[in-house]
Amino acid sequence: MKLYFSPASPFARKVRIAAIELGLIDKIELVGVSVVPGQANDAYMHDVNPLKKLPALVLDSGEVIVDSYVIAEYLDELGGGKLIPASGAQRWRVRSDHSLLQGMTDSMLLCRYEKLVRPTDLFWQGWYDDHWNRAWTGMARFNADTAMLEGPLTLSQIALVCVLGYADFRFPDCGWRAAYPNLDAFHQRMMQRESVKVSVPPPA
Numbered sequence: 600m601k602l603y604f605s606p607a608s609p610f611a612r613k614v615r616i617a618a619i620e621l622g623l624i625d626k627i628e629l630v631g632v633s634v635v636p637g638q639a640n641d642a643y644m645h646d647v648n649p650l651k652k653l654p655a656l657v658l659d660s661g662e663v664i665v666d667s668y669v670i671a672e673y674l675d676e677l678g679g680g681k682l683i684p685a686s687g688a689q690r691w692r693v694r695s696d697h698s699l700l701q702g703m704t705d706s707m708l709l710c711r712y713e714k715l716v717r718p719t720d721l722f723w724q725g726w727y728d729d730h731w732n733r734a735w736t737g738m739a740r741f742n743a744d745t746a747m748l749e750g751p752l753t754l755s756q757i758a759l760v761c762v763l764g765y766a767d768f769r770f771p772d773c774g775w776r777a778a779y780p781n782l783d784a785f786h787q788r789m790m791q792r793e794s795v796k797v798s799v800p801p802p803a
């Protein structure tokens with residue numbers, strides 16, 4: 600299998616952590632790709648993902664799986680279903696938490712693009728603040744969820760560590776550790792895992 604990724608992508612990081620935790624990383628070739636809004640990457644769009652988004656997983660059959668959740672779900676099935684509970688309340692909780700975290704990551708990425716890509720004179724502060732507020736309020740939501748933070752490893756915990764790692768990477772002065780001490784303790788615990796440690800985004 601080939602995983603199209605970037606070391607900076609929080610969505611791709613989630614898939615890499617899941618693959619390591621599931622014992623599947625040796626079956627995956629990592630292929631680095633650059634995708635930036637407003638910049639062409641016709642080869643990637645044509646051959647892999649018309650949406651020009653990372654990550655994408657190409658199976659040995661040539662079939663392409665897109666969206667980090669779907670890729671993680673595919674890998675989880677292959678690896679024995681350790682990260683997404685198979686049924687019942689636990690399953691919907693993990694999936695719903697994951698959806699929240701996915702939305703928080705999307706909002707943080709939109710903030711990043713607003714500053715990095717959009718021409719400075721078109722910068723829209725109210726829109727930026729609105730999206731940052733979604734990520735920040737989401738952090739408060741998870742800071743209060745000690746059952747989730749202290750429970751067994753799930754895909755939603757992996758998604759949360761990727762949100763926090765992305766905050767460190769792109770918004771280093773946002774102050775999430777001081778504001779959310781439970782998330783700080785969770786992050787420190789998660790950083791003891793090799794999968795989390797080796798996938799920290801490299802310094803920009």
Ligand SMILES: N[C@@H](CCC(=O)N[C@@H](CS)C(=O)NCC(=O)O)C(=O)O
Nearest residue numbers: 608610634635636652653654666667
């Ligand atoms: N829902 C997608 C989101 C993926 C996504 O937005 N990836 C970013 C990189 S972190 C991307 O490819 N951005 C390029 C673009 O939007 O042009 C997933 O979970 O895989």
